[in-house]
Amino acid sequence: MFDPxxxxxxxxxxxxxxxxxxxxxxxxxISVGGVxxxxxxxxxxxxxADVHLADLHSLPFTVKQDLWDNxxxxxxxxxxxxxxxxxxxxxxxxxxxxxxxxxxxxxxxxSMCARSLQCAGAxxxxxxxxxxxxxxxxxxxxxxxxxxxxxxxxxxxxGGMTDRQVRMLADLxxxxxxxxxxYALRLGEAAAEAGxxxxxxxxxVFGAEPWSEELRTAIENVLPIKALDIYxxxxxxxPGVATECLEQNGxxxxxDHFIVEAVDPKTGEPVxxxxxxxxxxxxxxxxxxxxxxxxxxxxxxxxxxxxNCGRSxxxxxxxxxxxxxxxxxxxxxxxxxEVERVLLGSGRVAPHYQLVVDRREEAAVRMIVACEPAxxxxxxxxxxxxxxxxxxxxxxxxxxxxxxxxGSVPRVEVGKAVRVVTWESGAPPxxxxx
Numbered sequence: 492m493f494d495p496x497x498x499x500x501x502x503x504x505x506x507x508x509x510x511x512x513x514x515x516x517x518x519x520x521i522s523v524g525g526v527x528x529x530x531x532x533x534x535x536x537x538x539x540a541d542v543h544l545a546d547l548h549s550l551p552f553t554v555k556q557d558l559w560d561n562x563x564x565x566x567x568x569x570x571x572x573x574x575x576x577x578x579x580x581x582x583x584x585x586x587x588x589x590x591x592x593x594x595x596x597x598x599x600x601x602s603m604c605a606r607s608l609q610c611a612g613a614x615x616x617x618x619x620x621x622x623x624x625x626x627x628x629x630x631x632x633x634x635x636x637x638x639x640x641x642x643x644x645x646x647x648x649x650g651g652m653t654d655r656q657v658r659m660l661a662d663l664x665x666x667x668x669x670x671x672x673x674y675a676l677r678l679g680e681a682a683a684e685a686g687x688x689x690x691x692x693x694x695x696v697f698g699a700e701p702w703s704e705e706l707r708t709a710i711e712n713v714l715p716i717k718a719l720d721i722y723x724x725x726x727x728x729x730p731g732v733a734t735e736c737l738e739q740n741g742x743x744x745x746x747d748h749f750i751v752e753a754v755d756p757k758t759g760e761p762v763x764x765x766x767x768x769x770x771x772x773x774x775x776x777x778x779x780x781x782x783x784x785x786x787x788x789x790x791x792x793x794x795x796x797x798x799n800c801g802r803s804x805x806x807x808x809x810x811x812x813x814x815x816x817x818x819x820x821x822x823x824x825x826x827x828x829e830v831e832r833v834l835l836g837s838g839r840v841a842p843h844y845q846l847v848v849d850r851r852e853e854a855a856v857r858m859i860v861a862c863e864p865a866x867x868x869x870x871x872x873x874x875x876x877x878x879x880x881x882x883x884x885x886x887x888x889x890x891x892x893x894x895x896x897x898g899s900v901p902r903v904e905v906g907k908a909v910r911v912v913t914w915e916s917g918a919p920p921x922x923x924x925x
Contacts, residue, residue: 493606493609493610493800493801493802494606495801497745497747498606498743498745498801498802498803498804499801499802499803500803501803502795502803505746505747505803506544508747509544509746509747509750509775510543510544512747512775512776513539513542513544513547513750513773513775514538514539514540514542515539515775516539516773516774516775516781516783517531517536517538517539517541517542517783518538518539519568519781520568520781520783521536521537521538523568525561525565525566525568526553526557526560526561526565526566527551527553527557527566527782527783530551531550531551531783533551534549534550534551536550544750547750547752547773547784548752548754548760548761550783550784551783551784552759552771552784552785552786553782553783553784553785553786554785554786555588555726555786555788558588558589558590558726559588562589563577563589564591566780567591567779567780568778568779568780568781569593569778569779573593573594573778573779574591574592574593574779575592575593575594575597576591576592576597577589577590577591577592577627578590578592578627578628578629578632578725578729579627579628579629579725580628580724580725580726587627588725588726590725590726590779590780591779591780592779592780593778593779595778596728596777596778596779597636599728599748599776599777600633600636600637600728600729600731601633601636601637601639601640602637602640603637603723603728603730603731603732603745603748604633604634604636604637604638604640604729604730604731605637605638605640605641606637606731606734606745607634607637607696607721607730607731607734608634608637608638608641608643608667608669608696609641610696610719610734610735610736610737610743610800611667611693611694611695611696611717611719611734611736611737612666612667612693612694612737613638613641613643613666613667613694614641614642614643615641615642615643616643617638617641617643617644617665617666617667618643618644618645618646618663618664618665618666618667619634619638619643619644619645619646619665619667619668619669620646620648620656620659620660620663620665620667620668620669621634621635621638621645621646621647621648621649621669621670622648622649622650622656622668622669622670622674622678623649623650623669623670623671623699623730624649624650624905624906625647625649628906629723629725629728629729629730630671630698630699630729630730631647631649632729633723633728633729633730633731634669634696634730635647637731643667646659646663646665650670650674650904650905650906651904651905653677653678653681653904654681654685656678656681657678657681657682657685657687660678660682660687660689660692661682661687661688661689664691665691665692666691666692666693666694667692667693667694667695667696668692668694668695668696668714668716669695669696669697670695670697671697671698671699671700671903671906671907671908672697672698672700672702672706672707672710672718672908673700673702673903673907673908674903674904674908675695675697675710675714675718676706676709676710676713676842676843677902677903677904678714679710679712679713679714680713682713682714683713689714689715690715692714692715692716693715693716693717694716694717694718694719694737695710695714695716695717695718695719696719696721696734697710697718697719697720697721698720698721698722698723698730699730699907700907700908700910701809701810701811701812701813701826701827701828702720702809702828702831703809703828703831703832703835704809704832705831705832705834705835705836705842706831706835706842707720707739708835709835709842710842717737717739719734719735719736719737719739720734720735720742720809721733721734721735721742722734722742722789722807722810724787724789726780726782726785726787727749727772727774727782727785727787728748728749728774728777731745732744732745732749732772733745733749733807736798736800736802737800738798738799738800740798740806741794741798741806741807741808742806742807742808742809743798743802743804743805743806744793744804744805744806744807745804746804746805747776748774748775748776748777749772749773749774750772750773750774750775751770751771751772751793751805751807752768752770752771752772752784752793753766753767753768753769753770753771753791753792753793754768754769754771754786755768755769756768756769756790756814762792764792764793764794764795765792765793765794766792767790767791767792767808767811768790768791768792768793769786769787769788769789769790769814770787770789770790770791770807771784771785771786771787772784772785772787773785788813788814788815789810789812789813789814790810790811790812790813790814790826791807791808791809791810791811792807792808793805793806793807793808794806794807794808809828810828811826811828811829812826812827812828812829816911818846818848818858818911820848820856820857820858820888820889820890821856821857821889823886823887823888823889825886825888827846827910827911829885829886830844830846830860830882830886830888830890831844831910832885833878833881833882833885833886834860834862834878837874837877837878837881838865839864839865839874839877839878839894840862840863840864840865840874840878840894841862841863841864841865841866841897843862843863843900843902844860844861844862844863844900844910845861845862845900845901845909845910845911845912845920845921846858846859846860846861846910846911846912847859847860847861847911847912847913847914847919847920847921847924848911848912848913848914849914850913850914850915851914851915851916857889857890857891858888858890858891859890859891859892859893859914859924860878860882860890860891860892860893861893861895861899861900861921861924862878862892862893862894862895862900863894863895863896863897863898863899863900864894864897874894875892875893875894876892878892878894879891879892893923893924895921895923896923899921899922899923900921901921
């Protein structure tokens with residue numbers, strides 16, 4: 492079910508492989524020149540042999556601004572005619588980040604996504620219902636090619652058309668579902684509303700947005716599956732960088748192709764094992780756009796140790812949030828995923844919520860937590876007041892909790908869930924808010 496030579500090798504064997512590949516990457520970057528090569532020269536590095544894994548933390552970072560400043564092809568490490576595809580981020584922050592791929596890069600990506608599907612128990616006999624979006628965004632294409640590489644049957648649904656999704660889930664009887672976690676929740680609820688049972692589903696591979704253990708429970712309550720997390724970003728390769736296995740005890744990072752570090756977001760210095768830090772990736776085997784110490788902005792922790800599944804790869808925690816997604820409300824720093832954990836863990840509200848940062852009065856910024864009652868909400872007295880207290884006790888956050896009528900919070904049909912909106916003027920972002 493997995494490649495023992497790559498996923499179960501000893502730490503010493505893996506370190507030797509990483510060191511060899513890191514040397515090759517540094518030699519390539521210096522030979523090509525450009526932003527990364529020049530920074531290496533400025534750091535006194537003349538070739539790969541100058542660097543060992545223990546020295547990695549002393550090498551210069553690469554950041555998203557570098558990709559923007561050299562848009563679209565200024566950081567290529569291969570001739571332009573070797574580029575066979577371009578993908579990129581979803582552009583949720585206003586502009587996409589474009590990444591080029593050679594044919595070998597696409598093969599590597601497919602292989603990594605096939606590993607991810609295998610983590611979920613998929614085999615060549617599987618049917619994979621793929622409801623990630625297709626197009627410039629890497630989610631749909633990556634999982635699709637991974638399923639093909641595995642020899643499985645892929646159903647390329649993309650996002651949206653939820654009624655049709657439910658019909659295909661019922662008729663084609665897939666055992667694997669792939670989509671965003673928010674959309675998995677929507678599909679489960681839609682199937683229940685239609686009276687459709689999905690007994691053939693076994694596992695789901697959900698990513699593209701941070702999600703909590705509490706949301707995992709909510710998904711597994713509406714779908715007969717094990718809900719597994721997958722991590723990736725366009726700049727590194729797309730989905731397939733790391734994935735949970737059926738043990739659900741952390742995401743296995745494919746270290747033979749992605750060397751990962753966790754650093755303090757402010758200082759850039761390494762953090763201790765098990766401590767949350769900003770993930771930094773080096774991609775020694777990518778061809779078109781290899782990156783050295785790329786700062787992702789994603790916050791997670793790293794832990795070594797063998798897993799019961801047989802993999803010895805380093806495991807990363809679920810993403811707590813992005814360094815630039817942290818909200819500051821009345822002096823309290825909080826990630827949206829931390830609020831989700833408290834809300835869903837309370838049992839008082841349904842797993843649909845939106846955080847409204849009310850900036851209409853600059854001197855008195857407040858957070859409105861818009862949510863809906865759980866099915867058993869009648870058992871609780873004044874759930875809003877209880878959630879205000881729970882958020883304050885768990886996070887030190889003072890929030891205005893509004894438990895709205897069912898259906899008030901927008902559902903995701905296509906793309907990522909919008910968990911945070913800003914209210915600066917005009918009509919409220921959610922009807923009924925004041």
